[in-house]
Amino acid sequence: MSDWVEACATGDIDEEDVMRFDHGGRTFAIYRSPDDEFFATDGLCTHEKVHLADGLVMDDIIECPKHNGRFN
Numbered sequence: 001m002s003d004w005v006e007a008c009a010t011g012d013i014d015e016e017d018v019m020r021f022d023h024g025g026r027t028f029a030i031y032r033s034p035d036d037e038f039f040a041t042d043g044l045c046t047h048e049k050v051h052l053a054d055g056l057v058m059d060d061i062i063e064c065p066k067h068n069g070r071f072n
Helices: none
Strands: 018-023 026-032 038-042 056-058 061-063
Antiparallel strands (some): 018 026, 026 038, 056 061
């Protein structure tokens, strides 16, 4: 059995865009880099649990919309 879960189609996320994905009681942020790589991270910032789907993506880094913390 595969541990992969289909979250979306590759065409659903534009370059440096981010989308929210909820699965199994958890929230994820899925985003695409300018190099056409896809990333899935925890969807909530560790600082104040702000959702990263509202953040900014730069290269392979996602930035929290509240306090500008950066994650990769």
